[in-house]
């Protein structure tokens with residue numbers, strides 16, 4: 221998902237692109253994604269329960285709507 225965002229010129233926070241830093245963490249508000257392997261330090265189980273995802277690890281399974289986190 222991160223690559224698609226960047227290719228469309230959307231300014232989105234990221235760093236490692238490998239699921240380690242958490243910089244690309246965002247809220248999935250609609251749709252479904254599959255998350256590739258990532259570190260719990262970047263996205264912990266409680267955050268997953270809240271619907272947070274890592275854009276760099278997310279593969280779209282449907283159209284989605286996301287929201288950047290206030291940082």
Ligand code: FES
Nearest residue numbers: 235237242244276
């Ligand atoms: S860019 Fe580091 S976890 Fe996504």
